[in-house]
Amino acid sequence: MSGQDCRPMRHLSAPVLAVALATGALFAAPAHAGEVFAGAYVHAVETPFTFETGEGGVDGVVGYRFDRIEALSAIGKPAPYVLGAVNSRGDTDFAAVGLSWTIGKGALYVRPAVGLAIHDGPSENFGPNGEHYELGSRILFEPEIAVGARLSDRVSVEASWMHISHAQLFSSTQNPGIDMMGVRVNLAL
DSSP: OTTSOOOOOOOOOHHHHHHHHHHHHHHHSOOSSOEEEEEEEEESOOOTTOOOOSOOSEEEEEEEEOOOOGGGGGGTOOEEEEEEEEETTSOOOEEEEEEEOOBOSSSEEEEEEEEEEEEOOOSOOBOTTSOBOSOSOSEEEOOEEEEEEEOSSSEEEEEEEEEEBOTTSSOSSOOOOEEEEEEEEEEEO
16 A cells, blocks of 8 residues: 555544534524634644654634623733634644634734643544644643734635644644644635
């Protein structure tokens, strides 16, 4: 089987599927505020924050960002979000929840965010050199940052970086993480 991918096809795990269904229910419910977003990301981009995982492909990402939380004005009124990412090659899919901040009121802005993700990646994955490539924990941190441009009152587009890893909390020697870079479109409701 030289030159072919020998990994078995995986299906969405129950937690990822549950979050995806909850996200779909949010889209179907009458919206009072917030925004929906969708994008495409290159999966497993090499950066200084990750090691080789043997993964690749493209992630389709959909999500919902709620209204900013006024009660959290001391930390900048973040907006809670939920998102789901499905990989085109059957590699790691994940769902995340977190808080995001929008910095800038003009046409250009920055959107940092931090969340927690649950994924369906392999629990054991070894590279040709015997090193562990799995993500180390089912629950991972999900920091991200985006640079965006407002195209209208309701539509914006963002270049975005997302990262999932356990920050070496579950293993001081192993934490490959996965970085995704891509573009997403936001539609305010």
